[in-house]
């Protein structure tokens with residue numbers, strides 16, 4: 492049996508409506524990003540093995556919604572969902588949005604973020620480990636790739652995010 | 667003088683390229699099966715990926731060492747032989763082995779390829795090491811993490827092969843290759859299946875107060891308060907209640923990593939030939955950070971400069987580090 496886990500319900504007044512609107516606006520962007528990744532990094536799916544069919548809930552703590560990912564190459568799902576209507580997930584990954592992005596881009600180490608308690612996982616640990624390993628084998632920066640898809644406005648959003656959420660856990664750079 | 671080679675981990679092809687680019691002298695890796703001791707889901711190399719990795723590494727002057735460092739159960743040795751055949755065909759520079767049967771097969775079939783004795787063989791005496799050298803032509807021993815530097819210096823004089831020691835990373839403290847703790851709870855063997863605390867048996871549970879319990883096969887092995895740093899879900903690093911410590915304590919070892927960066931000059935002077943960075947299960951970010959830091963440190967020492975060792979605490983388990991037995995036998 493796959494254990495299930497649920498997102499944290501942290502709705503403030505009016506947040507539900509904002510979340511639903513944000514999800515609507517974001518959806519076309521997410522669809523483009525995930526299709527692009529699937530096309531450019533097909534080896535990702537082999538590392539996921541049986542967990543291509545697992546529902547992942549990626550829960551960026553400071554955003555008003557979560558992300559639902561089912562990395563099935565035949566029927567990819569990547570959508571923004573308000574927390575109160577999020578599906579029951581096989582595995583949940585929770586942390587600051589930029590941390591999650593940096594983990595995907597190998598700018599941060601997942602184990603270190605887990606040790607420092609900045610990253611939380613629950614549900615099927617094997618699914619999370621497979622997803623982590625699959626993403627870590629991707630070359631290049633997903634954040635850069637995705638923001639570049641939307642030209643100058645996309646890159647500006649990414650730069651702004653990076654400024655807004657300075658990094659506390661990243662190891663220092665070694666010259 | 668010791669060559670002070672840096673032996674760096676690679677769990678994926680991208681991590682291997684990262685290690686090579688960050689200055690590894692050699693990279694070690696394994697196949698996607700029980701033939702190596704990091705048989706984690708979604709990790710490791712297919713034969714095709716290894717072929718590409720060998721080409722990439724060799725083009726940049728970096729060696730590739732193939733870990734075949736688990737023990738074949740009776741009747742299943744073909745998997746290990748086949749892995750050795752594939753590695754030899756793809757041109758790996760050395761095999762890292764623990765089992766005598768696997769060592770014997772490779773020594774007879776591929777006498778031109780170097781054999782390194784894995785830490786999993788737990789050879790810590792000159793007698794044991796010489797046995798492997800004399801019978802299988804082993805060229806290097808990876809020492810268990812239980813010897814002090816004076817002991818390593820002495821051992822160096824008594825054995826006919828190179829010495830490799832761990833320098834950074836996971837710090838399990840049971841006798842390597844003999845630990846059955848995970849097998850006891852999960853039925854899977856670290857030494858034969860290649861994985862300690864298999865992810866399929868691990869669950870993290872968030873409690874209402876924000877603390878987190880890590881469970882292995884349904885047993886809670888630690889519970890971290892909201893502000894506590896966490897560690898791996900391994901039994902040796904679990905926190906247990908005992909009659910004399912009902913509040914619970916780290917009975918064997920606490921979440922902590924080995925970091926010998928400050929002992930590097932002494933280890934080089936003691937004749938250690940190669941330094942191993944643990945962490946094939948870690949990310950490219952870890953590989954890049956740790957390999958660069960040790961590359962710079964080793965280069966400084968070789969050039970006669972004082973090594974400026976980067977702070978790696980953020981990458982350690984539980985955000986704590988130790989010099990373990992290398993500094994003193996009384997460390998625990």
Ligand code: SF4
Pocket residue numbers: 838839840845846847848856862863900901902903
């Ligand atoms: S339980 Fe600890 S000592 Fe034993 S194999 Fe696992 S990590 Fe190593």
